[in-house]
Amino acid sequence: MGRRHNDSESTNCSFFVLLCSALISCALVYTFLSVVLRPSDFYTTSLSHQSSSSSVGEEGRREEGDSYGGEEEQCCRGIENLELWGAAVKWGSEFKFNSSQECCKACKSMCTGNDGPCLCDTWVFCGNKEACGSKFGECWLKKQKDTLNPDRQEAGEKVSWTSGIVFGKGEGIIGLETKHGTLHIKLFPDCAPHSVAYLIELLALRHCAGCEFHRAEGRGESWDSEGNHIEKASFGPPFGLIQGTLEAMGNPFKKIPTEVCPTIRRGSVAWIGSGPEFFISLTNHEEWKNTYTVFGSVLPEDMKIAEKIARLPTKPDVWNNINVSVLEQPVPLLLKRMKTSVETE
Template sequence: MGRRPNDPEHSRFASLVLVLVALFSCVLVYAVVSTLLNPNVNSQASRFGSLEVVMSGDLGEKKGECCRGIENLELWGAAVKWGSEFKFKSSLECCQACKTMCSGNDGPCLCDTWVFCGNKEACGSRFGECWLKKQKDTLSPDQQDAGKSVSWTSGVIFGKGEGIVGMETEYGTLHIKLFPDCAPYSVAYILELLTLRHCAGCQIYRAESRGQSWDSEGNHIKDANYGPPFALIQGILEAQGTPFKKIPTEACPTIRRGSVAWIGFGPEFFISLANHEEWKNSYTVFGSVLPEDMEIAEKIAQLPTKSDIWNNINVSVLQKPVPLIMRRMKKNLGDLNTNLKSE
């Protein structure tokens, strides 16, 4: 963070015209947020791309941002609605039709996959077809075809107790609810990591507590600064030896306590320990840590650290990085969100 959002230097802008104030404010927010989590923002070796503000509102629902799919992908599965008799004008409507069948509070969805043909030229008579399907395994959806020649767009939806993966550390397992409807490309990458027996190179290397700036529920304390410390743990999700492809910017809601988000286009990520309205809508959020597991994240944030400086910002780096492994979770009967075991 180049300067705190409430830095007195902001007063210098008071003498400028309102148009310039608005312009510089946007530039300042961009610079502040990108610097905060980026140790090499000016380095040629930096993996972090620009951070785009694409939306606002919790999980993007207010603007329909959380009904996304992956283009040029056709997912298979048992059909619950036949596309030949079920057509829409957009993939958004197709996605929402599937969500409607997944709105109950009694467990798994009746529909967890939607497949839409939205290219008039490529689809021909099948244009507008919306196939609603059900997977045998939502963490390993059945794929029929993929590539530029595929005219279909597909998306996955997780119901209650579904789509929860484990980020396993020596201090406990952080159970993370994934958001495939908000960040389908991000979730597809996480599901790929689940297929690996190990994740050599995956680790948490930075840890900063809530300090005196946020309370135990993650709410900012009035008149307190915004760090350091910055209330987060940060790491990397990239298995050594496995090529990483940049993940496009997806839904970027306000960061809340428990939010799991990419820095730039990945594979660097962070888990927020507080509500960070001051970061605006700058990061792709692909999941959220279950509330009961945040004590594990807090424990990691209290581990011994050493000071470092990233672009003139004081940060806390772990003396000993914490290795992690992404695990599939196996549900038990009862509370689907809490009675989980790793496979």
């Protein structure tokens, strides 16, 4: 923002000063946008300057099966123009709501994890008055045979339904297998349905040629072992993360829309821009605010694997005037489906 000037007589000198100020301001804005908004790299220095010294503590840690932290209102999303099939547990003709969020919540209420498996793991809502006609407001609650391979009835602009998936406790866990161990990730389909749909597509390929980690930065002296920021320390670099790409060769990537962007916490798995670049955070980054779509979280017991990758040999590089640490040898990834959080390799 430019400095506010006091009123004075118009002179050639003042005009020249104003012109210079405007040019400098434009240059600064351009630099800021090129650093922050470029989706292909991970630049966070400008965000660090917006930070407060407070950090996200253990009270903010989510538990498996719950919505991500305090994002309950945002985390009841589905995919429009998609109709998922499955065995009905609530018939929409007799079960109607005013919004897809209410339909989603009705399904989630049947999937608390306290009384065995989820009775509902799929919801389908018709919310377009003109297209739905007499079906407007219908909320169908369904049960899939396989939530990581949901039964699709149809999709496309002509489809008036919105559908979403709910993963119960111990469900919706995928593995990022590396030679250093497998990172088990709990996916958040209610918060990031488009992101999870993409990962389900990758799982179906049974390979992920080209998927890898290629950047690794430890916590340095700015964060403690639990990921909390140390008072008066810098916010990076290093930023405490491992970064990679989730795009299989030969499989055209379609940009993923921005979804729920909660505060980044230790274990958060998030896209950089619209993907396929992603990162796993080793630290709590309250200073980044609501910047990145979070589509999952590494199970706490596997964070030691992420820390191990972050300690691998790196070489310095500069991305848009930001110092980064690039792995000397990228770490290939293989996506695997996991039935439970305790499955052994």
